[in-house]
Amino acid sequence: MKTIFEKERELFLPTYNRYPLEISYGEGAYLIDKKGDRYLDFFSGLAVNALGYAHPKIVQAVSEQITKFAHLSNNYITDIQIEFTEKLLKNAHMSRAFLANSGTEAIEGTLKLIRLKKGPDKKIFSLTNSFHGRTYGAMTLTAREKYKKGFEPLLQNIGHIEFNSIEDLESKINENTAAIIFELIQGEGGINEVSSEFISKVAELREKYGFLFIADAIQDGVGRSGKGFVHEYYNITPDVLVVAKSIGGGLPLGAFLTTEELCNVFPVGKHGTTFGGNPVSCAAGKVVLEEVFEHGLIEHVAELGAYLKNNLLKMKDELPDQIVDVRGRGFILGVELSFDASEVVKKMRARKVLTNATNQKVLRLLPPYIITKEDADLFLGALKDSLKN
């Protein structure tokens, strides 16, 4: 009989490099394979499963909603969409929402909003080393070449500003700037934090030129950084805040949230989606928001995130030849190694801990918010062991 890996090669376009694991089910922060081996999951489906696997409240909310209706289309507005969106806007301190299915779809909608508001001639900027998604607009914003090469022609009037370079920012931003969009902590790019000086300069230039500031909080938002959204650590509020990934607690959901000033840019019919704001996803999303913002998970992430980071910094002192840098906040942390991080991913997997490597040398940690101190210690032990060997 063929293995699922052999079948995978026959059935799918070869776009993914899959882990050699046959997962049977998930439970809390653990994935259990068909042999019954338990793996501590320290990247939670790429920053999606904020409440871990099979969270009882998500299971209940989703089951209740699906027995009523799974989907109605956006010709209807439903109670669950209202309840979810009220909580989302309140906790994000934003005025209006458009609900989508994914991060890249939310970015596309944001780009359309910027163009409609600012016109076709003004330029939109992102930062070098950024990642914003795989569809054409989001891919054009994405600065890293490996995601774009061969797909040209891309969208017009989009440029990139050198990461954290105030000089480059000042030389490119002017009255012809429509917007600047960035992740305050770059995820895919290797957990790089935008500096407070750079953010202050963006705020100052926005006052002067009136462009829009868009925060792509798809990976670092909804409590992952130890605050609701990373911009809350700084003296800046976005004109548009883009969320996805953890907001749906494992179900596909994304959104872009605007200020009051932008609430009338799209007239009826100008933008839309079939699945966006799906009621079952919203039911899961509402549980995520309650757990994160109302039941103390955010404080847990801040506390345990600091514990993890301190211990990683200590490990860096002990193993200076292996660990080059430790970056990030809360549960979005990066350990830059002096060598290919995928080696360590493999060694950790052998020790039953799942991690992810990004930008070659960075071990990316995106654990579910529900991990315990014992889980953190298990991870730290496995990492030290893997690095020493």
Ligand SMILES: Cc1ncc(COP(=O)(O)O)c(C=O)c1O
């Ligand atoms: C910062 C950021 N923006 C956008 C995206 C695209 O989101 P999605 O994969 O849901 O389309 C991602 C996905 O990794 C991301 O990390």
